[in-house]
Amino acid sequence: MKNLFVTAFFMVAAMTYAQEKLTQNTIQGVLQGNQGQVVALAEAFSEEQYDWRPMDGVNSVAEALLHVAGGNYYLASKMGFAPPEDVDMMNLSKITGKENIIAALKKSNEFVLEKIILVEDDQFGEEVDFGFAKMNKLGGLLAIMEHNGEHKGQLIAYARSNGVTPPWSK
Numbered sequence: 001m002k003n004l005f006v007t008a009f010f011m012v013a014a015m016t017y018a019q020e021k022l023t024q025n026t027i028q029g030v031l032q033g034n035q036g037q038v039v040a041l042a043e044a045f046s047e048e049q050y051d052w053r054p055m056d057g058v059n060s061v062a063e064a065l066l067h068v069a070g071g072n073y074y075l076a077s078k079m080g081f082a083p084p085e086d087v088d089m090m091n092l093s094k095i096t097g098k099e100n101i102i103a104a105l106k107k108s109n110e111f112v113l114e115k116i117i118l119v120e121d122d123q124f125g126e127e128v129d130f131g132f133a134k135m136n137k138l139g140g141l142l143a144i145m146e147h148n149g150e151h152k153g154q155l156i157a158y159a160r161s162n163g164v165t166p167p168w169s170k
Contacts, residue, residue, distance in 0.1 A: 021117060023124070027141050028116045034148040035109040038068060040167045041155045042105060047098045049162050061158055065101050066093050068151045069108035075144045078130045079137055081115040112144055 042065050050062040059067060070092050073083040083089060087107070095104050124138035135143070156166055 020121070023121070023138070024117050024119060024141070027145055028113055031116070031145045031148055032113060034145065034152050035113075037166070037168060038065070038148060038152050038155060039102065039106060039109070041152070041159055041164075042098075042102050044159060044164050044167055045098070045162070049164070050098055050101065052158065052162055054158070054161065059154075061155070062096070062098075062101055063093065064151055064154055064158070065105050066095060068148060069105045071147045071151075072108040072112040072144065075130065075140055075147065076112050076115045078128055079115070079119065079140050081111075081118070084111060087111075116141055116144070 042061075045061050050065075051060055053060040053063075070089065073087060073089060073092075077083060084107075092104065095101055119137055119141060124136060126137050127134055128137055128140050130140065130143070158164075159166055
């Protein structure tokens with residue numbers, strides 16, 4: 001009986017916490033779905049296809065994936081969440097090799113997912129200068145989600161151009 005009471009207590013506490021963080025949990029869930037699909041695409045490309053680009057002056061597959069990783073760290077850092085000490089933002093774009101790029105992308109995904117939940121409801125209206133625009137923290141969270149979605153679309157087009165079927169479309 002005591003175990004049942006303890007279990008029920010934690011379930012109620014978790015549900016209450018989830019309601020208190022409804023916006024953060026919703027953004028986190030949508031972002032996690034986008035991130036999963038971007039990683040699935042990254043894994044579906046061959047090592048050789050990582051150098052492919054649709055034309056000169058446009059990001060390659062590898063560059064697009066690293067741009068997503070860098071964007072995760074950059075946007076979160078502007079909201080007060082410094083990248084992990086072992087992440088060198090100045091050299092992130094120099095990472096090579098499919099496995100290393102996927103690892104860097106996954107690490108940035110985990111980092112930003114952890115930080116979303118740390119933004120409190122009463123901080124949503126705080127203004128942040130992202131360099132390219134001034135917006136509030138809620139806008140910053142939505143920008144993180146949108147940025148990942150934008151590049152998911154880009155990578156879908158890259159995949160289709162290379163005969164790679166997005167894994168969730170099979």
